Amino acid sequence: MNVYLDIDGVIMANDREPARHVHEFLEYVVSKYQAYWLTTHCHGDLSYTTHHLSQWLKPETLKLAAKIRPTDWQVFKTEAIDWKIPFLWFDDQLFDFGKADLVKHRVLDSWIEVDFSRDVDQLQKIVRNFPRPAVSLNWQVAIWPGEINLTSWRNILILLAPAAEVKKEKITTDCILILGYR
Ligand SMILES: [Mg+2]
Numbered sequence: 001m002n003v004y005l006d007i008d009g010v011i012m013a014n015d016r017e018p019a020r021h022v023h024e025f026l027e028y029v030v031s032k033y034q035a036y037w038l039t040t041h042c043h044g045d046l047s048y049t050t051h052h053l054s055q056w057l058k059p060e061t062l063k064l065a066a067k068i069r070p071t072d073w074q075v076f077k078t079e080a081i082d083w084k085i086p087f088l089w090f091d092d093q094l095f096d097f098g099k100a101d102l103v104k105h106r107v108l109d110s111w112i113e114v115d116f117s118r119d120v121d122q123l124q125k126i127v128r129n130f131p132r133p134a135v136s137l138n139w140q141v142a143i144w145p146g147e148i149n150l151t152s153w154r155n156i157l158i159l160l161a162p163a164a165e166v167k168k169e170k171i172t173t174d175c176i177l178i179l180g181y182r
Contacts, residue, residue, distance in 0.1 A: 001133050002087040003029050004038035004080075005068065009092025010114045011053070018056050019116060021124040026064040028127045035068040038080055038089060044072030076101070083107075086133035090114050090126075109134035 005011065011026075013019040029035050042049040046069070053065050071080035078101040081087065087107075092114045094102075102108040110133050114122055 001033050002082060002085050003033045003035045004071070004077075004087060004089040004091075005029070005035055006091040006093075006114070007037070007039040007041045007049075007053070009116070010090050011065075012056060013116050013120070016056065018061070019123055020120055021127065023058070023061045023064065024127055025123040026061060026068075028130070030064050030067040036071045036080070037068055038071055038073075038077045038091070042070050042072075044070050046070040078102070086110070088112055088131055088133050092116075107134040 011019060011022055019025075026035075037046075037049055039049070041052045046066075049070065050062070050066060054062055057065060073079040076095075076097050077089075077091075078098045081089070081101075083105050087110050089110055090112045094111055094113070099108065099111075102111055112126070112131055116122060119125065
């Protein structure tokens with residue numbers, strides 16, 4: 001899973017103060033997931049982002065931030081999202097186009113609204129109960145005799161293959177039903 005992070009309103013509570021629990025939050029995210037910046041403070045150049053954050057974050061927190069990869073986008077943040085990989089996107093704002101893009105890809109729930117005006121300790125709560133990404137269910141169904149190469153399938157939910165012979169990643173059977181999603 002990828003995690004996309006805004007800075008203003010997520011890493012920073014305001015112009016001058018880091019968000020509460022930001023160290024704990026980044027520690028959790030970078031240790032478990034591949035994180036990317038998705039912020040106006042990053043357009044492909046990580047040194048610019050790091051320099052900006054170095055004004056506010058403690059050195060130990062900055063070390064965690066250094067593990068976050070840059071993205072580049074021109075007009076809309078969603079340009080930088082890799083739709084093939086489940087993700088969470090932490091941001092305090094979602095503009096119409098971004099929302100439409102998430103809806104189009106059926107992953108609106110992957111956007112996690114961060115709103116410190118409602119809860120200054122939100123990052124701590126996120127770490128304690130980390131959300132799951134929305135998964136776009138592109139269903140695949142296959143019923144046919146023969147051999148199926150399972151490497152083209154991900155997340156197989158149901159596999160009915162009476163008398164199937166499974167060898168490595170291939171199944172040979174007289175009749176097979178696979179229901180899965182990508
Ligand atoms: Mg923001």
